[in-house]
Amino acid sequence: METRVRQKKSGEETGEMELNALWHAIAEGENSLGKILEELREFRKKNNEKIADIKQDLNSTNKRIEEAEGRIAEAKEQIQQTGEVLLKLLAQLEAKLTDQEDRIIFIRIYRVPEGGENGSLTIKLIKKLLKDGT
Secondary structure, rough: HHHOOOOOHHHHHHHHHHHHHHHHHHHHHHHHHHHHHHHHHHHHHHHHHHHHHHHHHHHHHHHHHHHHHHHHHHHHHHHHHHHHHHHHHHHHHHHHHHHHHOOOOOOOOOOOOOOOOOOHHHHHHHHHHHHHHO
16 A cells, blocks of 8 residues: 555656646746747837838839939930921021032133143133233
């Protein structure tokens, strides 16, 4: 009977030890869960801060892109206007050139010998004829 009593006592002691270990594990688990919860909250806070920074950067980037698009549109308009002005000027210059070409007067100069048409001699003869008037 003593062995049964001893076994019963040792079984109770073992049960108490197991119960204590279980409570200790639960307490540690609660501490671990509390620690995990705290880390998750800290992680969420950091992520929210980073997301806010990213949103701010994105907003400033969008503003810069909108400004750039506006400047590009203005530049395109100026280029188009410049092209139109250049085309008008070109048309005017072509008209003037055509007018100038239409007004060319061909002058015949008599008394220039046939053999004198070799460049510098011809120019000298024409200058002499214009000076002298003869």
